[in-house]
Structure formats: C-alpha cells, structure tokens
Amino acid sequence: MGHLNCAVLPGFVPIILLLLSCIFGLSVGTELSFVTCGSVIKLLNIKHNVRLHSHDVRYGSGSGQQSVTGVTAVEDSNSYWSVRGSGDAFCYRGTPVKCGQTIRLTHVNTGRNLHSHYFASPLSSNQEVSAFGEEGDGDHLDEWTVQCGGSVWKREEAVHFRHKATEALLAVTGEQYGRPIHGQREVHAMQSPSQHSLWKAMEGIFMKPSESPAGSRDYSHSHTEF
Numbered sequence: 001m002g003h004l005n006c007a008v009l010p011g012f013v014p015i016i017l018l019l020l021s022c023i024f025g026l027s028v029g030t031e032l033s034f035v036t037c038g039s040v041i042k043l044l045n046i047k048h049n050v051r052l053h054s055h056d057v058r059y060g061s062g063s064g065q066q067s068v069t070g071v072t073a074v075e076d077s078n079s080y081w082s083v084r085g086s087g088d089a090f091c092y093r094g095t096p097v098k099c100g101q102t103i104r105l106t107h108v109n110t111g112r113n114l115h116s117h118y119f120a121s122p123l124s125s126n127q128e129v130s131a132f133g134e135e136g137d138g139d140h141l142d143e144w145t146v147q148c149g150g151s152v153w154k155r156e157e158a159v160h161f162r163h164k165a166t167e168a169l170l171a172v173t174g175e176q177y178g179r180p181i182h183g184q185r186e187v188h189a190m191q192s193p194s195q196h197s198l199w200k201a202m203e204g205i206f207m208k209p210s211e212s213p214a215g216s217r218d219y220s221h222s223h224t225e226f
Helices: 015-024
Strands: 026-028 040-045 050-058 066-071 081-085 102-107 113-120 127-132 144-147 160-163 169-176 185-190 199-207
Touching: 050 185
Parallel strands: none
Antiparallel strands: 026 199, 040 050, 040 081, 040 199, 050 066, 066 127, 066 185, 081 102, 102 113, 102 144, 113 127, 127 185, 144 160, 160 169, 169 185
C-alpha cells in the first residue's frame, strides 16, 4: 500500500475522508501530479475563481433536480466530488484518468451525479447542469469526457469537461443567484469552448496507484510531504 500522507489540506477535508484515506490508500496532499480514479476532489473554474458545488436545494424551474452552482468559499464541504468510471467503462481505483476518458463526478455529500440535459438553466437560459440519481446510481446523462492536452489529466492543467450525450461543455459565465443561495454562480453547459469552461483540480484526497491492474503501467510517484 505504501506510505500514506494523512495531513489536513486547505479546504478542511471532512474527517470521514481522512479516515478513508488511511483505510483505502488515498493520498492527501501534492505527491501525485495527476488525477486518479476514486479520488475525491474540488474543481476550480479558473476564469471566475469559483469551485463546483452542490447542495440539497432544487431548481425552481427546468428539471427541478438538485442545483449545481459555483462558490468562492474554499472550505465548503459541499464542493467535494468523487471521480468514478462511466456506465460502460470501469475506472480502476488509483489509475490516472486519461485525456479523452469518460467519467462520472459524484457529489460526496448527497450521492448524486453531475448531470446535464436540454432543460434551460435558470439565469442565462444556457443548458442546465444539475445533480441527479441516488447513491451514485444515475443514467447515461451523467457522463462527461475529460478534454486535456496530454495523455493523462494533470493536476496543474486546466481541462474541459464535455457532456457526452449533448456535447456541451461545463461552464460558468458569472450570473449570480439571489436568495436562498445568494452570491453563488450559475453553472451550466455551453457548446463552444472558452475561458469560462476551464477547470482545475484543487483540494482533495487522491487515490494512489499502489497496485496496477494486469497489463497497465505503474504510475507511482515517490512520496513527498504536503
């Protein structure tokens, strides 16, 4: 399993995630340079400096599903997402996510998947993005393709997430909600890539590739303290 770094990250990783890190071999800190399957992370929209967020508040229009927003707060535990495989492609725990790979992002606190469809978003009337499903089970509209420049999703790299079914890109363009989620930004999907659709992996717990599946490359890095 290797040495585990169980230090607390900026962003106040919940204690349950720290316990999971010690049990299952997650890496807390900066020792991995790429994002791996099974990791629990926050995603920052680099144009608007907001983190992808959800909570048990439903849209009052459109689909009526659980809302997805962008928040400026770094420490909010409702901004953690689990990186998982798609419905037809298993994502081996601890393996790097490849550029072009299709994944699901499951909201840790509610168990619903990042989702999109042809409903209009509440503020901009772009394509709505919601959280859907129960305990990680959803449908094919929960699948997103990671678009990046190399072979794997690097943590320092800004990437796009393209919705597989509609081909729209996860984005933020600055519209702000009023009550009850005052100041949170609208997250939606748009057809054309831009600075508004660039995201970067930030705080989280990253699964170390301690045991490689047969025939796969070992991407292990040496340990460094955070």
